[in-house]
Amino acid sequence: MFSSECIEYTIKLIRNVIADEPLCEIPQSVSLTELYQYAKFHKVEAIVSTALDKLDIQNSEEKLQSFKNIFYQNAVISIRQNYYYDMVEKAFAEKGVLFAPMKGSVIKHLYPQSNMRALSDIDIFIGKNNSEAAHGIMEELGFKTLEYDSEVLIHDTYCAGGVHFELHKELMPHIPYFKGVEVCDELEKDIIEENGKYLFSNEAFYTFMIIHIAKHVKHNGIGLRGFIDVWIYLNKYNDELDWEKIDYYMKKSHLEEFNSCVLQLVDYWFKDKTEVPEHIRQFAYLIAENGAVGDAKAMISEEKYTDFKNNNKFRYYINTVFLPLPYMIDKYKILKRYPVLLPFCWIHRIFSVLLFKTSRIKLLKTHFDDGDMELGKNVVDLKQKIGL
Numbered sequence: 001m002f003s004s005e006c007i008e009y010t011i012k013l014i015r016n017v018i019a020d021e022p023l024c025e026i027p028q029s030v031s032l033t034e035l036y037q038y039a040k041f042h043k044v045e046a047i048v049s050t051a052l053d054k055l056d057i058q059n060s061e062e063k064l065q066s067f068k069n070i071f072y073q074n075a076v077i078s079i080r081q082n083y084y085y086d087m088v089e090k091a092f093a094e095k096g097v098l099f100a101p102m103k104g105s106v107i108k109h110l111y112p113q114s115n116m117r118a119l120s121d122i123d124i125f126i127g128k129n130n131s132e133a134a135h136g137i138m139e140e141l142g143f144k145t146l147e148y149d150s151e152v153l154i155h156d157t158y159c160a161g162g163v164h165f166e167l168h169k170e171l172m173p174h175i176p177y178f179k180g181v182e183v184c185d186e187l188e189k190d191i192i193e194e195n196g197k198y199l200f201s202n203e204a205f206y207t208f209m210i211i212h213i214a215k216h217v218k219h220n221g222i223g224l225r226g227f228i229d230v231w232i233y234l235n236k237y238n239d240e241l242d243w244e245k246i247d248y249y250m251k252k253s254h255l256e257e258f259n260s261c262v263l264q265l266v267d268y269w270f271k272d273k274t275e276v277p278e279h280i281r282q283f284a285y286l287i288a289e290n291g292a293v294g295d296a297k298a299m300i301s302e303e304k305y306t307d308f309k310n311n312n313k314f315r316y317y318i319n320t321v322f323l324p325l326p327y328m329i330d331k332y333k334i335l336k337r338y339p340v341l342l343p344f345c346w347i348h349r350i351f352s353v354l355l356f357k358t359s360r361i362k363l364l365k366t367h368f369d370d371g372d373m374e375l376g377k378n379v380v381d382l383k384q385k386i387g388l
Contacts, residue, residue, distance in 0.1 A: 002038045006030045007288045010038055010048065014228060015270045017051035018112060025055065036066050041291040042223040045070040046116045071115070077162075078108075078115035084163045085122055091141055092126075093196055097133050100125040100191050100198040102168065103212065106205065107229045110236050117229075121157075121164035125200070127188065128169050131156060138165070153333060171208055172215075173329070179218070179388070180211030180253040187249070202237050207249040209233065210259050218388045223292035231266045257387030279385040286382060301376035302383075321353075322346055 009030050016023045026035070039048040049067035085105065092099035102125050108117035126134045135148055135156065143158035143165070155168040171184040190204035200208070209230060216222035234241075250256045264280045265287070267273035290298060325342055329335045332345040 001289070002034060002041070003029065006034050006038050010035065010042075010044070011224070011269050011288070013051045014044060014047050014224070017047060017054070018116075018228070018232065019270075020112070023051055023055055032064065039067075040070075043118060043225055043292045044223075044228070046074045046118055047111075047228075050113065050116055074118050075115040077118070080161055081119060081122060081163050082114075084160060084165075087141060088124075088138070088165065089197070091137050092134070095133065095137055097130050097137065098125070098127045098191075098198055100200055102171075102200070102208070104229075106199075107233060110232045117225075121166050123155075123166050123168060125168045125171065125188070125191075131167070131169050134167050138167075149333065172211065179214050179255055179258075180208075182254070183207065183249050183252040184211070186252075202240060203242050203245045203249065206233060206237070206241065207246060207253070210250070210255055210262060211253060213262060214255055214258050214388060217287075217386075218383065221290045221293050222287070223290070224287065225292065227262065227266055227269065227287065230262060231270045234266070255387060259387075261386040279382060282382050283386050286379070298375060298379055301372040302379040321350060 005027050009024070009027055012024050015021065026032070035048065036045065039045045045067060049071040052064060052067055053071070089099055102123040104117060104119045105122045105124070108114045108119060111117045131148075135145070138158045139145065141160070143160045146157040146159055146164075147153055148156045154170040154173050155166045158165045158167070171188055172181050187200070187204040187208055190201045192199050192201055199205075209226075213222055213226045213230070216226065246259075247256070250259045261280060261283055264273075264276050265283055268276045268280055268284060286298075323346075325335060325339055328342060328345055328349075331349075332341075335342060335345060
């Protein structure tokens with residue numbers, strides 16, 4: 001989809017601007033249009049825009065405008081998010097309710113400019129017993145409740161002024177096929193209070209970052225940004241981290257090998273470490289090619305190879321309709337509380353597809369026909385090599 005020159009240049013440009021290195025000029029073989037599309041593909045437009053703003057690019061004002069629009073848009077969103085974040089944090093502190101920032105809401109402040117790291121929502125950990133108290137605070141502040149159920153959902157969702165908050169009662173759903181769930185109970189307790197504010201320990205924060213990346217690499221896609229976050233976090237905290245504690249967390253999560261591969265990939269992309277094993281190069285290719293949300297054909301081919309090696313179309317349809325409980329919980333939240341309702345949810349799902357989503361049936365057929373067994377095998381083999 002994108003040229004190798006464009007991919008390599010984008011990664012170099014990101015490294016240059018974040019590390020405050022001299023910026024490399026755009027190769028003649030890479031157009032601004034392709035660069036913008038690739039940056040958007042990975043949700044790193046604001047980073048690339050910051051770099052391009054420092055380059056003297058002649059006769060391209062119209063093409064650069066797309067980058068500038070994203071940069072200004074992110075700046076406005078960032079200001080609005082910071083305003084509501086401070087408001088909510090203060091209200092939680094006054095009520096004595098746990099409020100520990102997660103993921104991008106922490107990482108963004110480690111970037112050279114916070115608006116270089118866009119957030120779709122603000123993730124906050126509140127713990128298992130604070131959902132009702134948090135709900136009351138958010139309503140008092142005038143937030144609209146989008147999702148709230150103190151027993152079923154792992155996070156509640158609120159919105160005000162276009163800013164979304166996800167208040168997490170658990171770091172991860174306790175579903176067996178997610179690597180890392182084994183250690184999340186411990187991570188949820190590894191929180192430090194400093195000056196009335198709650199923060200995950202550096203080791204807990206780093207571990208959850210790797211667990212989150214593993215989940216997305218395994219089940220869909222994550223793009224360049226997840227690895228940029230790791231690089232930036234380590235630039236800030238590497239010398240302060242207790243790596244023995246991290247090793248313990250990784251072993252309990254069964255992610256030692258994956259963590260090692262992430263660190264090697266970060267070095268390969270951002271530290272000019274070119275002598276890496278072949279599977280790390282393949283890992284880099286998978287992430288760079290699949291974008292922020294993953295490649296549909298690769299996911300379909302992996303599923304087809306893993307579950308349907310006998311090429312049995314009927315079995316494919318049956319397994320797609322009658323999904324196991326962990327997958328159904330994602331759509332039917334009531335199953336977390338009442339798993340006995342699974343057969344009724346299957347029936348509801350069948351009729352909703354037959355009555356309202358007939359195009360879905362055609363899509364399933366297309367997916368089965370388009371699935372590439374060789375591609376699926378390659379993806380499965382690679383994920384095994386990187387510890388997934």
